[in-house]
Amino acid sequence: MATITLKGKPITTSGSLPTVGSQAPDFKLVGEDLQDVTLGNFKGKKKVLNIVPSLDTSVCATSARKFNEAAKEIPNCAILMVSADLPFAAERFRSNEKLTEIVALSMMRSRDFARDYGVLLTSGPLTGICARAVVVLDENDKVIHTELVSEIAREPNYELVLAALKA
Numbered sequence: 001m002a003t004i005t006l007k008g009k010p011i012t013t014s015g016s017l018p019t020v021g022s023q024a025p026d027f028k029l030v031g032e033d034l035q036d037v038t039l040g041n042f043k044g045k046k047k048v049l050n051i052v053p054s055l056d057t058s059v060c061a062t063s064a065r066k067f068n069e070a071a072k073e074i075p076n077c078a079i080l081m082v083s084a085d086l087p088f089a090a091e092r093f094r095s096n097e098k099l100t101e102i103v104a105l106s107m108m109r110s111r112d113f114a115r116d117y118g119v120l121l122t123s124g125p126l127t128g129i130c131a132r133a134v135v136v137l138d139e140n141d142k143v144i145h146t147e148l149v150s151e152i153a154r155e156p157n158y159e160l161v162l163a164a165l166k167a
Contacts, residue, residue: 004131006124006152013131015118017146024141025116029082029105032091037105039141046077046165049135051119053126053152055085055093055104060132063155064099070158071101074165076139080105082113084129119148132156136164 002013018024024039031037039047050067052060064081071079079102083090090104107113111128114120119131134156136145145164147156 001122002118002131002148004148004150004152006126008151009124011124011126011131011152012122013118013148014115014120014122017118017133017135017148018143020143020146022143024135024137024143026141027113027116028110029113030087030108031106032087032094032104034087037103039137042078042080044076044139046074046139047137047141048077048079048161048165049082049117049133049137050079050102050156051082051117051130051133051135053121053129053132054083055081055090059153059155061093061097063132064093064102065097066155066158067161068097068099068101070162074162077165078103082107082130084108126152134161136161 026039029037067079081102081104084107087106114130119133132149132152134147138144
């Protein structure tokens with residue numbers, strides 16, 4: 001369990017992020033086409049798991065835009081936006097924002113991803129959805145960088161993510 005804050009008030013998560021150097025847990029999330037998506041769908045690519053509470057917040061939307069731009073600089077990399085949003089809402093957001101470089105994935109069928117990655121919020125007004133976090137994986141799904149954002153209303157450290165991808 002980790003403690004972070006939401007507008008300065010403590011809230012807790014279900015566990016801890018995977019450790020750097022470990023093999024990332026596989027997952028089953030839902031794509032915009034309502035099909036199941038796993039790590040295997042991105043085999044051989046580096047991956048950024050941009051885990052957000054909801055794309056319908058300004059901070060989450062900003063991180064989606066920034067990672068979309070960053071993706072253009074990084075060959076062979078998939079930017080995966082994971083949230084509790086329904087696939088329809090995620091697709092509408094991505095389309096309206098013209099975000100062509102990211103893949104929106106939903107936890108609509110299960111919270112297993114959030115539990116397995118230690119980001120399920122277990123207290124506070126956002127209980128049941130994800131904390132804000134970034135997990136970067138290499139081409140073999142080994143964890144090369146993680147960040148659990150300590151204040152959910154803040155953005156992740158984009159520079160550290162890009163440095164991990166370019167290393």
